[in-house]
Structure formats: C-alpha cells, structure tokens
Amino acid sequence: MTDTPDKRDYRDTVFLPKTDFPMKAGLPQKEPGILARWQDMGLYERLREARAGAEKFILHDGPPYANGDMHIGHALNHVLKDTVVRTQSLLGKDAPYVPGWDCHGLPIEWKVEELYRKKKLDKKEVPAKEFRAECREYAQQWVDVQREQLKRLGINGRWDKPYLTMRPKAEGAIVAELHKFAETGQLYRGAKPVMWSPVEETALADAEVEYADLTDSPQIDVAFEIVESPIAELVGAHAVIWTTTPWTIPVNQALAYGPDIEYRIIEVKDAGQISASYLIATELLHHFIDRAGIIEMNESIDGEIGRQVILGSTINGSDLAGTIVQHPMHHLGGFYAKPRPMLAGDFVTTDSGTGIVHMSPDHGEDDFDLCKANGIEPVFAVMGDGRYRDDWLWLGGEDDRRRSVINKPFNAPDGPICNDLREAGALLSASADYHHSYPHSWRSKAKVIYRCTPQWFIAIDEHLAHLPALTPAEQRWENEGGDDTIDEQATAGSPTLREVALQAIADTRFVPEKGRNRLRSMVESRPDWLISRQRAWGVPIALFVHRETGELLVDADVNRRIQQAIAADTVDAWEELRAGEFLGSDRKPDDYEMVKDILDVWFDSGSTHAFVLESDEWPELQSPADLYLEGSDQHRGWFQSSLLESCGTRGRAPYKAVLTHGFTMDPKGMKMSKSLGNTVDPLKVMEQYGADIIRLWALSVDYTEDHRIGDEILKGVGDTYRKLRNTFRYMLGALVGFDHAREAVETSAMPELERYMLHRLSQLDANLRRAIDDFDFNEYVRALAEFTNEDLSAFFFDIRKDRLYCDAPDGAERRAYRTVLDILFQALIRYTAPVLVFTAEEVWSTRFPDRDSIHLEKLHALPSDWADEALAARFDALREMRETVMEAIEPLRREKTIRSGLEADVVVPENVVPEGFSDADLADLFITASVTRGQGSDVKVTRTSDHKCGRCWRLLPEVAEDGDLCARCDDVVAEMDAA
Structure with a gap:
C-alpha cells in the first residue's frame, strides 16, 4: 500500500x-489427535445411527493374512475400500464396514515353525493343541498391530469387532459350509496329482504357487527298449523320451505318443557299425541329434568314423497302438519288470523334446488322466518330504540318496538317477542348461512338485441335483428387490457348479470390465477344487469315513453336533476323544476314521460371506455384498473361492460387483522387493507426510492398472x-x-x-x-x-x-x-x-x-x-478470451513495462467478445485497468495513464492522483469513519 x-x-x-x-499442515502431528477424537465420539456408531433405515451399501472386506506389518499394497487396498464406503455414505446410504483377517493356514504356521527352529524345537514334538494355541496367539498379535496401522490411515470401521476366521463361531460356520458340500454330494476324496511342497509337506492351491525362471534345470534323453509292436521293425529299437524331471523316471509306468504326429526310425552307427536304433518325432529329430552329439549323414553316403545317424522308415503315430516298451531299469525286477504300454495322448506335441512323453501318473495331471483311463494306478513312491519310500526298489532307503527328489545333487546329470541310467546304457544325453519357468511355493520359495496323494475335492462338473433354499438373510435381499437368479437356477434342471459359477460371472458387474474375462477364463479351465491340506493350523475337514467301506458319513445330526462343538470350543474340539459324542449312540467310533486333514485357507476366506454377511453378530450387514474389492491376484484367490463356495451352497455369487486394482511398483515401474531395496513403507510415509498424503496418492493413480x-x-x-x-x-x-x-x-x-x-x-x-x-x-x-x-x-x-x-x-x-x-x-x-x-x-x-x-x-x-448452459457457453468463451488477454499482457510484465494486469489498458477485437458483456465487465473479469473494443484480430496492450486508488489499487480515470480514493473506496471509508 x-x-x-x-x-x-x-x-x-x-x-x-x-x-x-x-498454511502448514503438520499432518503427522495433528492426525493422531483427530483419530482420538473420532474414537471418543464413537464416529462409526454415530454414523450407523445417522444412516439408520437408509438404503444399504455393503462392501465386504477381503481378509488379509495376519502375519506382518501393513505394506503399501495393504494401504492402497484399504484406502480404496474406505473411500468406497465413505462416498456411498456421502450419498446418504447406510454403508457399514466390518474389517476382517484370515488367521489360519500355512503363512502363520510357517512363521511359528520359524520361531521353533530358532529355538531348535521340532514342531512334531509339540502337542497339537499347544502348537495351535501359539498360532492363534501369533495371529492375534498381528491382527492387533495391523488394526492400529489401518486405523492410523483413517480407515473408519467396526474396529472393536472385526471378523476373524479363527474365532470359534467362524470356525464352526466354516465347518457348516463344508458339510453343505458333503450333504449335497459335491465333496469327494480322490487321489490326484496336486502341487505339493516337500519343504512345507502339504498340498498347495494355485494361488499359493509362484513361478520363477530357472536357467540350470536338467534335461535328459532316455531310451526305452521296444519289446513288442505291431510294426515288426520297431522291436528291438528304442523309443526316446525327453524330460526335465529325471526324478520322475523311477516312477514311470507308460509312454505317450501323438496319434497325429509323424515319427521316424533312425539307426546310429558307432565306428561304422550300427549300435542302436531309435524312434523319434520327425519334426524333432535334428534337435535330438544335436543334444546327443551325433553326426547326421545322408543314408546313401558313407560317413567318417564316429557316431553317425542313418534315417530310416517313417511311421504314423496312430500305428503305434499296441506297442510295448520295457523300463531301462527292468533288470531290478519287481515294479520295473512290468511292461510299459505306449498310449495315444492328445496332449503330446512337437514343441520340444522327442514327441514321446514318459508317463508317471503320480507326478503329472496328463499322466494321471491317461494312465487312469488305461487302468494304470499311481504307486505313491514319493513321500511328503520329497524322498522315495524306504521300501522303493530303486533309490529307496539308501542313506546317501535320501534327499528330496528335486534337489540338485540328486536330480543332476551326474546324480544317482542319471548315473544309474547311464550305466544301464539308456541315457542318451544329459545337461543342466535348460531354461524354463518352474513353480515355487510363494512362502518358502522352495520348488514344488506334482505329487499324487489322497485329497479332498469339490467337484465342479457334477450336476447339482438340488440347490439349497435361501437363508433368511438372502431372502431379505430377495424381498428388497434382488434378482431371481436362484429361483431360475432351481428350476433350470441340474447345472454343474462350473455352469452356475459362469452364469454368476455373467450376472456380476466388473470394474474394470476386463476382470470378467480373467475370472471367467480361470473358472472355465480350472480342475476340481482341491480343499485339503496336510497341516496343523486350520479348520479341520471334520468328517467321518467308514473304515471298511471307505464311504463318507453324511448325517445331518452328526454334522450339527460337530459344528456346535467347534463353534463352542474352537477347532480343538475335533479330537479322537470326542468321536463317540459326535457319532451318537447308534454308531461305534472304532468303525470310523476321523479325517485329519485341514481345509485350504481359501475355503475359509471363501466362506466369509456366510459367517459375516449373514450373521446376527453384524446386523448392519446383508448378503450378497454390493462389492468385493481386492488386487488382481484375487481372481485366482478370494474372488474365485468365494464364488465357488457361494455358488455351490447358494446357487449365486456372494457379490453383485467386483472391483480389481493393480499392484504398486517403484518409480521405475519395477516390482517392489526387499532384496532390491525399492520398497516404500507406508508407516514411514505417514511419519513424514501424514496419512492424507498416502490417501491422496492412492486415489490419484489409475489403480485399475499397475501404478x-x-x-x-x-x-x-x-x-x-x-x-x-x-x-x-x-x-x-x-x-x-x-x-x-x-x-x-x-x-x-x-x-x-x-x-x-x-x-x-x-x-x-x-x-x-x-x-x-x-x-x-x-x-x-x-x-x-x-x-x-x-x-x-x-x-x-x-x-x-x-x-x-x-x-x-x-x-x-x-x-x-x-x-x-x-x-x-x-x-x-x-x-x-x-x-x-x-x-x-x-x-x-x-x-x-x-x-x-x-x-x-x-x-x-x-x-x-x-x-444454465446458455450462460455457461458465454462464460466459457470469455475464459478462452481471458487466456488470450493474459498471454498478451505477459511480455509487458516481463519487460517491467507494467507490474500487473491492473496497469494495462487492453483493446480486444470487437468481433470476439461474447454477447452481453460491457467493457467494465471485461475489465473486472480480466483484472485490467480498462478494456475497449477495436478492429483487427489481435489483442493490444499498453500501460494505462490513470492513477492508482490508495485503497483498492485499481487504476481508474476517476482517481486524480496516486493515493487518492476511487468513488467506491471513498464511500466505504467514509462509512467506516462515521461508524
């Protein structure tokens, strides 16, 4: 002034x-005090009261594992959930939020075992109840830690009463959901190859497996002598197989060929003499020759001394039917003396190898299916820790070979398997340079194998003769205007679980839309749902099987007693001492086996809709949920397990919409890893910037993609x-x-x-x-x-x-x-x-x-x-003109001809001024001394000669000299002075 x-x-x-x-926020210091105020006033409960009776919006929280501090992915996920709930509440809806945690399973059990190992204790020496108690305590510890961390993010929810899968009522409800599958005939026990972790000694679900590139895997070519064939010239020749898993050769039971593949017989000359003949797919012949180090030659030309090949007859794959081979280790007798048939397999390709695949029904899905179809059963030679059985004829029980079959010393080209095959004259090539992607346990990071074991499955291609009736909670939703999917399904005949799930996917909203195709493709191609695990910490597969007949006991009264006992006394209730109590007076405990396996944790979390949304413990909730919201990995995990569980027991999805977010990367777009040192700790970000900054970041990125x-x-x-x-x-x-x-x-x-x-x-x-x-x-x-x-x-x-x-x-x-x-x-x-x-x-x-x-x-x-669209059109045009005027003023300001637009007299082209604005209006809106209209197409700017008002600083003709007042300011000051 x-x-x-x-x-x-x-x-x-x-x-x-x-x-x-x-102006300075000071969020890290202020936010805890605001949190305390919300807690003191009972904000969550007050909000429920304020929205009582309003239309509901239910976001069902997917349970994170209770086994570590919150990471940046947790932060983004929960900020998104909180924002969904808050914006729906902002619209006036009753949008409660009940957070939850997944507390069972291998992640927590593995952590407790790590603590044992540090103390040099063996889990097997600890009573099961005591071990489970420690798992429960460990899980509760991290529930409490994560709860406070999420509250610090400003997440508003029923923190005083979250749902936990390890609460006794939840465990009882999970068992009740299992019993529904048993009672409707969808549950069965069967022996199939499943992903198995020898380190953790349990089956793994697809979602528990990650793939890593290996560059040093073994690859070997092995010869199986043909002892019988409708093609006479094949007898005495050798069918050649190629494999990257030498450890499966000791469990081989057959070979597979492609019926539409062309094969060729080749003769190998050693020092000019024919030493052997082999059967290989024509298309892969040269690859085999290179691996085996053979010099290829034309059959009509004499070659130099060395290993050479002569090309023989071609054979159609379909003509190989009835061909029999013998195992390279047939001299051991017993299991290995049995002839191995060659079987037609549609899965055999010429992408790699030799076009002939060795079959081990214990260790491969295609192997199992093809062998089973031809009456060949698995032999269960590999034990849970990855070693061959002690009584196995080849490599079983020898101290120097009692290592896991997938370990390099055992499985390497110079290991015992390859050495024995080499000694038998059957190993044609062996190297450790194969590059491929191999499955690992995402927890232990150890390699996994396919292993055939008796497991419990939910069939997804069996027809559902009867879909269950609606629960009261579901009926309430139906009465409030939900669709009639369940009624339509109940009258549509007998769909399979896969068909019901696919229809539910079609009826669900996906954000982004591409999530629909991702989930649908997984459900279309998935096998039966493997739900059993061989561990200690989890909900038991609380079922009885008759010892003599092997039949599953399906009795609603027995099941109800089991459910009530677990709901009252936790999973510890499932013990031999209480078998008689569960079975009742008309059955003998000695006649029945109590299943000892536990449920896959995906079944636990897939059942949360049943014991949370439909529970009287949280009356503010209802089923189905309006929204499930998780990362894109949950198409394979929670989205899918929840879908299958609900479709199998209720005939519809547990959600109306699914929102998927991507993963958080570092600034260069690389995946975060502690080993790379590129992780971002949300707790430290809150300490430095405050939770509101994390929230604003999470909501500013395109979270539907990786960010x-x-x-x-x-x-x-x-x-x-x-x-x-x-x-x-x-x-x-x-x-x-x-x-x-x-x-x-x-x-x-x-x-x-x-x-x-x-x-x-x-x-x-x-x-x-x-x-x-x-x-x-x-x-x-x-x-x-x-x-x-x-x-x-x-x-x-x-x-x-x-x-x-x-x-x-x-x-x-x-x-x-x-x-x-x-x-x-x-x-x-x-x-x-x-x-x-x-x-x-x-x-x-x-x-x-x-x-x-x-x-x-x-x-x-x-x-x-x-x-007012007409008014808006005029002002939108004016704003464009304003930008042009400001651009024209800027050069004079930079040259210090004027200090601001208030010192500028502006002439604008008359034909571009929107209708309805006076020159005085334009001067106000452009914040200039004056605006007049002129001819031409350019804006002209000059420094005004008017003087500046001493109060408002505007330069106006009415101001006689700098410091005097304009008429407006004079009136205002006079009024103030008089007051």
Whole structure:
C-alpha cells in the first residue's frame, strides 16, 4: 500500500481474509489427535445411527493374512475400500464396514515353525493343541498391530469387532459350509496329482504357487527298449523320451505318443557299425541329434568314423497302438519288470523334446488322466518330504540318496538317477542348461512338485441335483428387490457348479470390465477344487469315513453336533476323544476314521460371506455384498473361492460387483522387493507426510492398472494437497463472520459470474457422482483438484478478491460472492471428506467448532436451476478470451513495462467478445485497468495513464492522483469513519 507522509494508510480498511487455519499442515502431528477424537465420539456408531433405515451399501472386506506389518499394497487396498464406503455414505446410504483377517493356514504356521527352529524345537514334538494355541496367539498379535496401522490411515470401521476366521463361531460356520458340500454330494476324496511342497509337506492351491525362471534345470534323453509292436521293425529299437524331471523316471509306468504326429526310425552307427536304433518325432529329430552329439549323414553316403545317424522308415503315430516298451531299469525286477504300454495322448506335441512323453501318473495331471483311463494306478513312491519310500526298489532307503527328489545333487546329470541310467546304457544325453519357468511355493520359495496323494475335492462338473433354499438373510435381499437368479437356477434342471459359477460371472458387474474375462477364463479351465491340506493350523475337514467301506458319513445330526462343538470350543474340539459324542449312540467310533486333514485357507476366506454377511453378530450387514474389492491376484484367490463356495451352497455369487486394482511398483515401474531395496513403507510415509498424503496418492493413480510410488511422486501429490488446503484456507478466511440467514443473496439476484460458478459446481457435482458410481476415484480427485485450481483459485477467487477486500461489508455484490463461497465451501468440504479425511475434519472444525464431524454429513442435491448452459457457453468463451488477454499482457510484465494486469489498458477485437458483456465487465473479469473494443484480430496492450486508488489499487480515470480514493473506496471509508 502507498504510505507517504501526506497520504493516509488505508490498510486497516481493507477486508482481508482472516483465519487461524494454518498454511502448514503438520499432518503427522495433528492426525493422531483427530483419530482420538473420532474414537471418543464413537464416529462409526454415530454414523450407523445417522444412516439408520437408509438404503444399504455393503462392501465386504477381503481378509488379509495376519502375519506382518501393513505394506503399501495393504494401504492402497484399504484406502480404496474406505473411500468406497465413505462416498456411498456421502450419498446418504447406510454403508457399514466390518474389517476382517484370515488367521489360519500355512503363512502363520510357517512363521511359528520359524520361531521353533530358532529355538531348535521340532514342531512334531509339540502337542497339537499347544502348537495351535501359539498360532492363534501369533495371529492375534498381528491382527492387533495391523488394526492400529489401518486405523492410523483413517480407515473408519467396526474396529472393536472385526471378523476373524479363527474365532470359534467362524470356525464352526466354516465347518457348516463344508458339510453343505458333503450333504449335497459335491465333496469327494480322490487321489490326484496336486502341487505339493516337500519343504512345507502339504498340498498347495494355485494361488499359493509362484513361478520363477530357472536357467540350470536338467534335461535328459532316455531310451526305452521296444519289446513288442505291431510294426515288426520297431522291436528291438528304442523309443526316446525327453524330460526335465529325471526324478520322475523311477516312477514311470507308460509312454505317450501323438496319434497325429509323424515319427521316424533312425539307426546310429558307432565306428561304422550300427549300435542302436531309435524312434523319434520327425519334426524333432535334428534337435535330438544335436543334444546327443551325433553326426547326421545322408543314408546313401558313407560317413567318417564316429557316431553317425542313418534315417530310416517313417511311421504314423496312430500305428503305434499296441506297442510295448520295457523300463531301462527292468533288470531290478519287481515294479520295473512290468511292461510299459505306449498310449495315444492328445496332449503330446512337437514343441520340444522327442514327441514321446514318459508317463508317471503320480507326478503329472496328463499322466494321471491317461494312465487312469488305461487302468494304470499311481504307486505313491514319493513321500511328503520329497524322498522315495524306504521300501522303493530303486533309490529307496539308501542313506546317501535320501534327499528330496528335486534337489540338485540328486536330480543332476551326474546324480544317482542319471548315473544309474547311464550305466544301464539308456541315457542318451544329459545337461543342466535348460531354461524354463518352474513353480515355487510363494512362502518358502522352495520348488514344488506334482505329487499324487489322497485329497479332498469339490467337484465342479457334477450336476447339482438340488440347490439349497435361501437363508433368511438372502431372502431379505430377495424381498428388497434382488434378482431371481436362484429361483431360475432351481428350476433350470441340474447345472454343474462350473455352469452356475459362469452364469454368476455373467450376472456380476466388473470394474474394470476386463476382470470378467480373467475370472471367467480361470473358472472355465480350472480342475476340481482341491480343499485339503496336510497341516496343523486350520479348520479341520471334520468328517467321518467308514473304515471298511471307505464311504463318507453324511448325517445331518452328526454334522450339527460337530459344528456346535467347534463353534463352542474352537477347532480343538475335533479330537479322537470326542468321536463317540459326535457319532451318537447308534454308531461305534472304532468303525470310523476321523479325517485329519485341514481345509485350504481359501475355503475359509471363501466362506466369509456366510459367517459375516449373514450373521446376527453384524446386523448392519446383508448378503450378497454390493462389492468385493481386492488386487488382481484375487481372481485366482478370494474372488474365485468365494464364488465357488457361494455358488455351490447358494446357487449365486456372494457379490453383485467386483472391483480389481493393480499392484504398486517403484518409480521405475519395477516390482517392489526387499532384496532390491525399492520398497516404500507406508508407516514411514505417514511419519513424514501424514496419512492424507498416502490417501491422496492412492486415489490419484489409475489403480485399475499397475501404478507407481516414490519420493518424486509423493512430492507431486504434496503439491496437489497444498493447493487443496490453501483453497480451504482462503474460503475459511473469506467467510469469517458470514451469517447465511442475514447475508445470503437469492440466486436470481446474483451477478452472472456467481451464477456461472453455481453452474460449474452443478457440473462438478454430476461428474463426482458419476465417478462414485463408477468407482473412478482417479477421475474424482482429478475433477476436484482441477475445479479448485482452475475454476476457483485461478479464476473466480482471483477476479472477486477485489469485491471481497474492498466493497462495503453489506454490499450486494460482496454478499453474493460470499453466498457462493459458502455454497462452494459446503459442497467442497463434503466432496473432499472421503479423500482427505483428516484435513476435511480440521477444516470443518475450524469453521464449525461446535458441530459434529464432517463425516456424518450427507451430500445435498443441488437445485436444478443452477444449470444454465446458455450462460455457461458465454462464460466459457470469455475464459478462452481471458487466456488470450493474459498471454498478451505477459511480455509487458516481463519487460517491467507494467507490474500487473491492473496497469494495462487492453483493446480486444470487437468481433470476439461474447454477447452481453460491457467493457467494465471485461475489465473486472480480466483484472485490467480498462478494456475497449477495436478492429483487427489481435489483442493490444499498453500501460494505462490513470492513477492508482490508495485503497483498492485499481487504476481508474476517476482517481486524480496516486493515493487518492476511487468513488467506491471513498464511500466505504467514509462509512467506516462515521461508524
């Protein structure tokens, strides 16, 4: 301000915004106090009361494992869930959130075993109940830790009563879901090859297996002598197989050929003499010759001394039917003396190998199916720890060979298997340079194998003769307008579980849509659901099997007693001492075997809809859920197990919609790994920046794809946050003392600029509501930030600060501006609340210290007459013109000809000015000294010769000299002086 001896200082007459709301956020220090306030007031319960009776929206929480600190993936996942729930609540819906944890299974059991190993204890020496108690204690410890970490993120939920799969009632309910499958005939015990971890000694589900590239795997060619064939010249020749798993040769029972593949007999000459003949697919012949180190020669040309090959007859694969070979180790007798048939296999290809595949039904799915179809059964030679049985004829029981079959010393080209084959003259090539992707346990990181063991399965291609009746919770949903999928299925005949699941996928909404194809393709191609595990910590497959007949006992009364016992006494109730209690007086415990396997944890979590959404413990919930929300890996995991469990027991999906997010990468787009040192710890980010910054980051990225985080990315998020915060800071200061009842101006009496801003707000409101419906929070945050930055800070606030600062307090245009500011504040604070949960509360309590939390508020419907497309078209055109004027002013400002647009006289082309704006309007909107219209097509800018008002700083013709007052300011100052 001008301050000279003969001029008055008018600074104390200007109405500058005043607020105690600080520019510096200090989130790490403030957020814990806000959390404590929410806890003291019982925010979650208050919100339930406020939304009682409203339309429900149920997001069902997928249970994370309770075995470690929250990582950045947890943070993103739970921020998304919390935002879904908060935005639905913002729309006025009753959107409860009950968090949960998966507490059983190998991840926790493995961690407890690690603690044992550090103490040099063997789990097998500890009583099962004691071991399970330690698993339970370990899980509860991490539930408590993760709960506090998630609360710190601002996640609002029923933290005092989460669901845990290890709670006794939950365990009893999981067993009840298992019994439903047993009682409807969908459950069976069968011997099939499954993914098996020799280190963890248990079967693994697909979701528990990860693949890693190996460059040093063995690959060998082995000769099986043909002893019988309808093709006479084949007798005495050798069928050659190629394999990358030498350890399966000791369990070989057959060979497979492709019926449509062409084969060729080749003769190998050693030092000019024919030494052997081999049968190999023609297309793969040269690859075999290279591996075996043979010199190829034309059959009509004499070759040099060495190993050479002569090409013989070609044979159609279909003609190999009836051909018999003998095992290379047939001289051992017993199992190996039995002839091995050659069988037609549609799965045999010429992509690699020799076109002939050795069959071990114990260790491969194709092997098992083909052999079983031809009456060949598995022999269970490999034990749970990956060693051959002690009594196995070849390599069993020898101390120096009692190593896991997949370990390199045992399985290598110079290991015992290859050495024995070499000694038998059957090993034609062996190397350790094969490059391929191999399955590993995602927990132990150890290699896994296919191993045939008796396991429990849920059949997905058996016809469901009777789908179960609706539960009361499901019936309630039906009565409230749900679809009639279940009734239609019940009358459609006998669909299979696979068919019911595929129909449910078709009926479900997927966000993004590509998730539908991903889940559908997995369900279309998946095998029967393997649900058994050979571990200690989990829900037992609480069933009885008759010892003599092998029949599964299906008795509803027995099952009910089992369920009630486990619900009362935990899984520890499933013990031999209580068999008689479960079976009842009309059956003898000695006649029945109690199944000792436990359930796959995916069955546990797949059943959560049953014991959470349908439970009286959480009456605020209902089934099916409106939304399941997890990472894209859960198409193979929770989404699918929940779908199969619900379709098998209820005939429909447990969800109406599925939202999938991608994975968080480092700034370079690389997967995060502790070994690479590129992980981002959300706990440290909160310590440095605050939880609201993590939330804003999570909602700013395109989370439907893989996305990135890092220091520079977080700094950019911080810039966005500061702009939003400063927008609220300005509004808080500008609205000090605003009394809506006394000062508010009717919309019809407002200037056009204010009405235009109400139109823009109505557009924003529609965009944000659409984004909520689409779960598109990237668009939600973008639209919100763009509105506050471009429509408000750079346009509306900039133009109207003169009215705010310098008009009379009760001036009509100033009151109109503050009325719109109040409307904007009331809307923007609600829009922002689901995103910046702590900052929104701080802003709200600053303006309304005596009112309840912002998170109890609802989004109000805006008046329809605020939308004015004709007005908007004029102002949109004006804003484009304004940008042109500002660009024309900038060179003069850089040259210091003028210091700001207030010193500029502007001439604009008359033909580009939108209709309805006077020159004075344009000067106000462009924030210039004057605007006039002229001919031509360019904007012209010169420095004004007018003088500056000593109070508002505008340069106007009416100001006689710098420091004098313009007419407006003179009136305002006079009124203030008189007061």
